[in-house]
Amino acid sequence: MxxxxxxxxxxxxxxxxxxxEATTVAGLFEERLPNCRAEDFLxxxxxxxxxxxxxxxxxxxxxxxPVKIEGAR
Amino acid sequence: xxxxxxxxxxxxxxxxxxxxxxxxxxxRDEPYRLRHVRHHGEALQHALDRLDKAHGLGxxxxxxxxxxxxxxxxxxxxxxxxxxxxxxxxxxVQLPGPGVLLQEMRQIKDDFxxxxxxxxxxxxxxxxxxxxxxxxxxxxxxxxxHWERLLHLPDVSCFDIVALDPHPAAANDRVTHPHVKDRSxxxxxxxxxxxxxxxxxxxxxxxxxxxxxLEHYNPASPHISLDDWEGTACHDCGRNVGDDDRSCxxxxxxxxxxxxxxxxxxCDRTRCxxxxxxxxxxxxxxxARCLExxxxxxxxxxxxCTTSCxxxxxxxxxxxxxxxxxxxxxxxxxxxEPHLPEKTHDPDSEPARPATP
Numbered sequence: 373m374x375x376x377x378x379x380x381x382x383x384x385x386x387x388x389x390x391x392x393e394a395t396t397v398a399g400l401f402e403e404r405l406p407n408c409r410a411e412d413f414l415x416x417x418x419x420x421x422x423x424x425x426x427x428x429x430x431x432x433x434x435x436x437x438p439v440k441i442e443g444a445r
Numbered sequence: 446x447x448x449x450x451x452x453x454x455x456x457x458x459x460x461x462x463x464x465x466x467x468x469x470x471x472x473r474d475e476p477y478r479l480r481h482v483r484h485h486g487e488a489l490q491h492a493l494d495r496l497d498k499a500h501g502l503g504x505x506x507x508x509x510x511x512x513x514x515x516x517x518x519x520x521x522x523x524x525x526x527x528x529x530x531x532x533x534x535x536x537x538v539q540l541p542g543p544g545v546l547l548q549e550m551r552q553i554k555d556d557f558x559x560x561x562x563x564x565x566x567x568x569x570x571x572x573x574x575x576x577x578x579x580x581x582x583x584x585x586x587x588x589x590x591h592w593e594r595l596l597h598l599p600d601v602s603c604f605d606i607v608a609l610d611p612h613p614a615a616a617n618d619r620v621t622h623p624h625v626k627d628r629s630x631x632x633x634x635x636x637x638x639x640x641x642x643x644x645x646x647x648x649x650x651x652x653x654x655x656x657x658x659l660e661h662y663n664p665a666s667p668h669i670s671l672d673d674w675e676g677t678a679c680h681d682c683g684r685n686v687g688d689d690d691r692s693c694x695x696x697x698x699x700x701x702x703x704x705x706x707x708x709x710x711x712c713d714r715t716r717c718x719x720x721x722x723x724x725x726x727x728x729x730x731x732x733a734r735c736l737e738x739x740x741x742x743x744x745x746x747x748x749x750c751t752t753s754c755x756x757x758x759x760x761x762x763x764x765x766x767x768x769x770x771x772x773x774x775x776x777x778x779x780x781x782e783p784h785l786p787e788k789t790h791d792p793d794s795e796p797a798r799p800a801t802p
Binding site: 378380381382383384385386414419435437438439440441442443444445 | 633
């Protein structure tokens with residue numbers, strides 16, 4: 373199935389991607405950001421806070437935003 | 446604070462127009478950028494032809510200069526290509542319509558307790574909770590998105606970060622957060638994601654990214670380190686110093702680090718280098734109170750180098766007194782032996798002394 377995946381980590385891209393049926397939020401996170409901890413991110417599905425075990429649906433909008441980002445001077 | 450739905454809808458429309466105007470500006474830019482690429486390409490081609498010709502004619506001396514010229518053309522061609530590519534890629538981004546932007550603003554409203562729109566100032570504003578970093582309370586910050594700035598550059602410069610209960614760095618009150626100076630956020634790692642979010646109309650993501658920078662501290666690159674937040678800047682060298690390492694100059698009343706302070710050689714009072722003068726006799730640092738103007742020479746000397754004339758009592762440099770302690774004015778005029786030329790006896794000028802018997 374196809375979802376809109378917005379990754380505000382690093383390059384900050386938004387793109388439509390294919391994911392397997394019944395993929396959960398946690399599964400998608402592990403697949404896309406394998407070396408990151410979920411608690412360091414704000415994860416939303418269709419603009420709403422999502423639980424780790426929430427199964428994704430066709431056409432969902434998933435956004436992942438880091439809550440700790442290093443600024444500069 | 447509640448924002449009426451009508452205001453939200455109207456603002457969403459205005460924001461959508463801004464994004465559309467930006468896209469038109471970028472599209473208008475495309476032919477110019479492509480002409481630029483062609484121009485630099487032709488210049489590069491011309492330089493390459495000249496290099497071939499020089500090789501063919503065996504003109505060795507001109508080769509280094511031609512190579513430098515080609516390197517310059519290559520760099521300009523590369524930059525022009527990158528700019529053109531950037532311009533051509535951007536229109537592919539789907540423009541956010543009023544509906545999407547309305548959703549974005551509603552999401553910001555949900556994410557931040559304090560949300561407002563100022564139509565006159567053309568800004569969308571949301572405030573963070575009070576920010577505390579390494580036990581230093583910096584207060585809450587208003588994140589202000591000035592939508593007209595988007596026309597010029599869709600990046601972090603569209604935002605002003607306003608400290609609502611400022612606790613700025615002691616050394617510089619323009620620094621209200623380790624990564625905020627003069628209301629500008631230095632977004633660091635968030636720079637690219639914020640730009641991407643704004644380009645694509647993901648306003649809520651941009652607000653969240655700004656907040657994520659404000660709620661985190663990067664000790665490797667702050668305007669002012671949190672370790673020095675409470676300190677005071679040295680009035681001379683500007684170094685930030687804590688209370689234990691700074692002193693107040695008794696002369697000017699300003700604070701200085703220990704390296705920028707000295708002591709008067711006479712009274713031992715602590716002074717900054719600007720308030721310490723030099724004795725013109727011994728060259729030791731002295732405060733103005735310990736220097737006296739010497740009669741006669743006019744020199745400014747410390748009390749170790751001055752004395753009072755025993756006769757008239759004026760202050761003079763020790764070196765200007767004689768062994769009897771008298772200043773130059775009180776010393777008796779000296780009568781040096783006149784140097785007389787060796788005389789030959791002139792019988793006309795002086796009668797001859799009678800010979801002694």
